[in-house]
Amino acid sequence: MRKKLFFECIIMILGAIVIFVISTHDAFLYKQTILQVTEVSQGKTFKTSDEYGNHDKKTNQRVDGLILNGEKKGKKFSFQNTYAASGGLSQNYQKGQQIFVTISKENGKYEVTPTNYKRDTYLFMMCWIMICLLFIVMKIDGLRTIISVLINFILFLIIVQLDVWWNITNFFVIFAVSAVIFTAITLAMIVGLNKQFWVTFLSIVSGTSIALLISIVIMWITQDNGMHYEALDFATQQPKQLFLSATLIGLLGTVMDASTDIVSTLFELKRSQPQVTFQQLYQSGREVGKDIMGPLINVLLLIFFAETFTMAVLYFRTGNTIGYTFSWTMSLGLTQAVISGIGIALVIPAASLIAAWSLGGSEK
């Protein structure tokens, strides 16, 4: 037992070292040119301020570095950089960091422009830490959960790619269909293909579609009053459909969570007490629902709302009113959370009813 533990520790530490060494020396795998900073000389710092009374400091720096890959491997280059103390868009480069750069030739002189900071080492290290932690706490079963998320992630990327390739007008259909596929695959991995699968699947689909339908009807009745779909970040397709597609996927996750909890509790109840009636089953389903409703909606509120903070601070600090900032940076996220809440509130009676009906009906 102790020997096994020792062995596992060795693997975890070795894995971390291997990942670190490989990812700090993987420059030859990249097509983009990578520069390793060898020396930084800090220049002048000057104060800046804007018309809203915000004070910041900007500093010039000269960055010297060594090219790690490509044709110019081993050559030295340098460039000028200016960074702000607040660090909204610019970055303070430091010795030892690796940066992606583009090198262009102008009038016989090389011009180096930093494009991106190299983050892969830390990303892979954190993934490794997560995997090790999962293994320590949950053993092999924990890793299975990660695989289910990984499959969903790959599927998600494929669907997004399909959306880009097909480029159809009503692309919401793609995401609606994919939502059904997501549900089926996730459930099949968690509960397996059995009666419980069909009951959960049916309650998720009904809960999600009714919630979305209600939301769309309300948007239609209120004529999207106050909804700034054009404020959606990174929108490259019709914003309202994009918003609805994003909402649908977020909604699906929580509805899945709630209905799996309810249905599995009711199936467990039936197993331990086979004589339980339809009414009792339905009531216990509702009780489970009451327990999870509050925390679950709060999870969504925090996820959707906290992400808007950086932008909101920028709006507030540049003289915008509370109302304006709210409606342009936060209201879409809040709407997503509210629609997910509607889904959770709806799926509780739906899942209780469907599960009670399918379990209680067979006894009569």
Add this chain to the structure above:
Amino acid sequence: MSTLIALILVLLCLMIFSGGRRGVSAFITLIVNFGLLFLTVILISGGFPPIFVMMFTGISMLAIIIYVGNENEAQTNTAFLATLLVLMVMLILIIPMNYLMQIYGFSSEQSEEIEAFNVAIGVNFSSIAIATTILSTLGAIAEAAIAVASGMEEIIEQGGSKTANELRLSGRNIGLQIMGMTFNTLFFGMFGGNLALFILISKLDASFGYYANSKIFVSETMLVIYAAISVVLVIWVTIEMTVLKTSKAKSGNKR
């Protein structure tokens, strides 16, 4: 009437319909938490240090989520302490990682959106990023902690005398179930919320190098990873705390 207000009213009605009196109290916690989040933004914009503001509002939100609507005091105390502990651990983990990875402020993909602004606004974008990362995972941590604590409490009540190892094992089984679903909720919530970004990245024909290094993609991925780590940690801490508490209670009974 504005669409958002109408949707909120529908949510209230449905929560009352599904949850009765507890639906009302859940709705009130939502409103209070929303108020706290809004206060956080206002205070940070006002120049208060983001991490301290986050600690204050975050701990208040945790207390509200955990204590409102859960009557059993023993398990809520365990859950609350476990979440506080994990909050501290995550802070210690996120502060250096955020510095190393340089994920804060705005990404180059957002430059079109913010070109009208001068971003040198004198706030510490790094601290803001740390604060929002922790805030966005708090809900999931609280949910997992309550679920594990109450699940284990039930087992202790039913099973009577169990050894610490048996208790740990059943705690792990409960945790595993909760974790699987929570991961999916987080995954769909975070990636679904960023659907537009993913479509944009796909249109750019991004390479693997882009996914592994770009500020915006790495920061979104890190959000999911931090959330996953904190959920696993909170499940672990809750299990160990419950085991410790039961064994202490038992040895107390013997005397």
